[in-house]
Amino acid sequence: MDILRSDGLEYIGYRNGRAVAAFFTANNDLDFFIQGANFQENIDRVKEVFKLKAVGYGRQIHSDIINVFDGTVIDGDALVTDKTGTAVGIFTADCVPLLLYDKGKDVCAAVHSGWKGTYVRITSKTITLMKERFGSKPEDITVFIGPHIGACCYEVGQDLIDLFRSDSLYMGYPINSERQLDLEMCIRVQCLHEGIREENINSTGLCTYCSGDKEEIRFHSYRREREKSGRMFSLVYIEE
Numbered sequence: 001m002d003i004l005r006s007d008g009l010e011y012i013g014y015r016n017g018r019a020v021a022a023f024f025t026a027n028n029d030l031d032f033f034i035q036g037a038n039f040q041e042n043i044d045r046v047k048e049v050f051k052l053k054a055v056g057y058g059r060q061i062h063s064d065i066i067n068v069f070d071g072t073v074i075d076g077d078a079l080v081t082d083k084t085g086t087a088v089g090i091f092t093a094d095c096v097p098l099l100l101y102d103k104g105k106d107v108c109a110a111v112h113s114g115w116k117g118t119y120v121r122i123t124s125k126t127i128t129l130m131k132e133r134f135g136s137k138p139e140d141i142t143v144f145i146g147p148h149i150g151a152c153c154y155e156v157g158q159d160l161i162d163l164f165r166s167d168s169l170y171m172g173y174p175i176n177s178e179r180q181l182d183l184e185m186c187i188r189v190q191c192l193h194e195g196i197r198e199e200n201i202n203s204t205g206l207c208t209y210c211s212g213d214k215e216e217i218r219f220h221s222y223r224r225e226r227e228k229s230g231r232m233f234s235l236v237y238i239e240e
Helices: 039-049 115-119 122-134 158-165 183-193 222-228
Strands: 002-006 009-016 019-024 054-056 066-068 078-081 086-092 096-102 107-113 141-145 201-203 232-238
Touching: 009 039, 019 096, 019 141, 039 054, 039 232, 066 122, 078 086, 078 122, 086 096, 086 107, 096 122, 096 183, 096 232, 107 115, 107 122, 107 232, 115 122, 115 158, 115 183, 122 183, 141 183, 183 201
Parallel strands: 054 086, 066 078, 141 201
Antiparallel strands: 002 009, 009 019, 019 232, 078 107, 086 232, 096 107, 096 141
């Protein structure tokens, strides 16, 4: 994990084979709110800095809809591509940003997973699509989990804890402490269940709600800022 800066963009970057994964911060007031005044300007800047042919994203609706990027902007919370020089990305402000890369088939995916997406197993379903559509093998897939609200700060209602605890997939796993829900742990369990190797699951370990108090990295947090919150962008692409 490296903190990189270019043309006013700050991001946590990873490299794996031909893949580049980036989780943008909120430093320099960087905001990717899709209805914001500077949205297209910031997307264009990303495209230029990373020398991309296209930057794909969707209209996120907290679903388990997964799309293969075809150049259009449609409803969905995960986007997959095997096209080089084409990034797929998602927007977050506490939800979990998840980036995946299959080095065997050169396929990458970006997943937006809040509690709703996590509960309906959007991560599992994205991996399944990669297997069925592109022939991906789980042992070839690397996962990058970006900054999100951590179990340290994510207190929810007991009804939501009970909902997750009723899913047999998580039996025996520490997905909560009292009413603190650990979305990252839930996602890790989904990855392991799909055959992803534990050593191939990477995490920044940063909480969007409280890390800004301790680190020099600033994040948008809807729970902290509510309607004033901006959005961060996370992307992955395969170099040409």
